[in-house]
Amino acid sequence: MNSVSEPNPPVTMPQCKSLHRLSGQIALVTGANSGIGRAVALSLAREGAAVGINYLGGRDAAMAVVDEITQFGGQALAIGADVSDERQVEGMFSQMLKTFGTVDILINNAGLQQDAAFDQMSLAQWQRVIDVNLTGQFLCARAAIREFKQRGVRPDISCAAGKIIGISSVHEVIPWAGHVNYAASKGGVMMMTKSIAQEVAPYRIRVNSICPGAIRTPINRAAWETEAAYDQLMTLIPYRRIGEPEDIGRAAVWMASDESDYINGISLFVDGGMTLYPGFAEGG
Numbered sequence: 001m002n003s004v005s006e007p008n009p010p011v012t013m014p015q016c017k018s019l020h021r022l023s024g025q026i027a028l029v030t031g032a033n034s035g036i037g038r039a040v041a042l043s044l045a046r047e048g049a050a051v052g053i054n055y056l057g058g059r060d061a062a063m064a065v066v067d068e069i070t071q072f073g074g075q076a077l078a079i080g081a082d083v084s085d086e087r088q089v090e091g092m093f094s095q096m097l098k099t100f101g102t103v104d105i106l107i108n109n110a111g112l113q114q115d116a117a118f119d120q121m122s123l124a125q126w127q128r129v130i131d132v133n134l135t136g137q138f139l140c141a142r143a144a145i146r147e148f149k150q151r152g153v154r155p156d157i158s159c160a161a162g163k164i165i166g167i168s169s170v171h172e173v174i175p176w177a178g179h180v181n182y183a184a185s186k187g188g189v190m191m192m193t194k195s196i197a198q199e200v201a202p203y204r205i206r207v208n209s210i211c212p213g214a215i216r217t218p219i220n221r222a223a224w225e226t227e228a229a230y231d232q233l234m235t236l237i238p239y240r241r242i243g244e245p246e247d248i249g250r251a252a253v254w255m256a257s258d259e260s261d262y263i264n265g266i267s268l269f270v271d272g273g274m275t276l277y278p279g280f281a282e283g284g
């Protein structure tokens with residue numbers, strides 16, 4: 001055990017007992033009953049992690065994810081909680097600790113959009129998106145880091161004392177008209193992630209973000225549902241296909257595993273090249 005005030009002593013890679021993927025690790029995925037969170041939870045569980053399946057309103061969908069994981073021999077627990085509510089987040093972590101003993105991996109995924117032209121945007125629309133997408137990640141990250149710091153590294157489980165992966169967006173760098181609240185929340189996630197990473201790295205805690213491009217989930221159905229919408233979307237994606245939730249699942253497994261042990265404070269874009277300014281592919 002390491003005391004809260006003392007960073008973990010340096011541990012070089014060869015002293016880590018193993019470079020296995022996620023067996024023996026405990027993960028919490030917020031918003032895990034749908035879309036990206038669901039795919040990430042299933043991917044982590046297939047690599048051996050026991051997974052907390054957080055949801056807000058969709059309990060049946062969360063139970064279906066738990067069933068799917070238990071059917072292939074994994075361990076999972078559904079936990080209802082609003083990530084923007086401090087008390088509910090504390091309760092969710094208490095449930096994780098009570099059931100699984102600790103948390104090694106936090107996937108800060110829960111998020112939403114409430115779109116409006118800027119001059120039509122209500123304070124409630126602005127506030128809800130910031131509360132869930134940014135403050136929700138803050139509350140969950142803070143609870144996770146408290147646990148990581150008081151527990152310290154378990155070298156037989158992972159080289160790190162804990163890993164946090166924020167699901168951000170290409171819109172942490174691409175401005176997005178009509179979605180100012182969303183883009184602002186993801187820009188905030190970027191600087192929050194990097195600043196936390198800088199602060200807690202001496203405790204051997206890794207904090208990174210994954211920035212999806214357009215992924216086929218309910219949040220952006222209008223962008224891929226019809227052929228015309230899909231064709232329009234492809235003008236933004238040099239790789240010329242929409243992302244699937246499993247693309248993010250695979251990236252999250254790698255980011256949570258010791259394979260990425262020396263990676264801290266980055267934004268990993270998983271976007272088929274959406275951030276490559278495709279409008280400049282010709283001319284410019």
Ligand code: NAP
Pocket residue numbers: 030031032033034035036037054055056057058059081082083084109110111112132136167168169170211212213214215216217218219220
């Ligand atoms: P989704 O299918 O709509 O899933 C959103 C999830 O967030 C749901 O599980 C929802 O739970 C949960 N959620 C919403 N508010 C919550 C709250 N207050 N507390 C707890 N959970 C809450 O959307 P998605 O595409 O998978 O999005 C997941 C994340 O990826 C979001 O952060 C989003 O910004 C990001 N992202 C998505 C894309 C994309 O193209 N799809 C691109 C970039 C970034 P309930 O169903 O129970 O309400």
